[in-house]
Amino acid sequence: MTDRRPTERADAARNRRAILDATAALLAEHGAAGVTMDRVAAVAGVGKGTIFHRFGSRAGLLYELVAEGAVALMAAVSSGPPPLGPGAPATDRLLAFFDAMTRMVTDDVELIAAYQAMPPHPRSAEFHTFWVQHIGTLLHEVRPDIDADTVGALLLSTVGGELAQQLARAGEVDRLRSAVAEVVRSVLRAP
Secondary structure, rough: OOOOOOOOOOHHHOOOHHHHHHHHHHHHHHHHHHHHHHHHHHHOOOOOHHHHHHHHOHHHHHHHHHHHHHHHHHHHHHHHOOOOOOOOOOHHHHHHHHHHHHHHHOOHHHHHHHHOOOOOOOOHHHHHHHHHHHHHHOOOOOOOOOOHHHHHHHHHHHOOHEEEEHHHHHHOOHHHHHHHHHHOOOOOOOO
């Protein structure tokens, strides 16, 4: 069966990318407070109406940026190359996943902070369920003696918390990545 969804026009795709890139740049430079529709339009070189038509609101624009990273990570986990994707031992996949998740959160720390201050993303339950199931499945394989779902959810909560944001803003991303890996390794070691 063929996909019958309409393809995006080339100019619409360029505008979409320019708008998302402008938003990311403004977030990185000014934080969430610096992301206004007027500023995004000016930096992207499009009319404000184009942004509203495409994304509906400032929240819709930020949601799209969040979804872009989450969907890319989901695809890498589901069908990307090992160790993040299938084909590697569960321990390697877990370490790769937590490193990728930590990178996603710290690369876009201002986006994550803005996201956490907004109402839940329309797909947040889908994303969270995917992460928790992925972690729980792999963790259960390595450590069938523990409550893999709860321990996995606790591990995941360390990545998106306030401490992670503070370390990222302080330029301590490598320190955070090392610490997250050590926490995951400590759980993976059987007693």
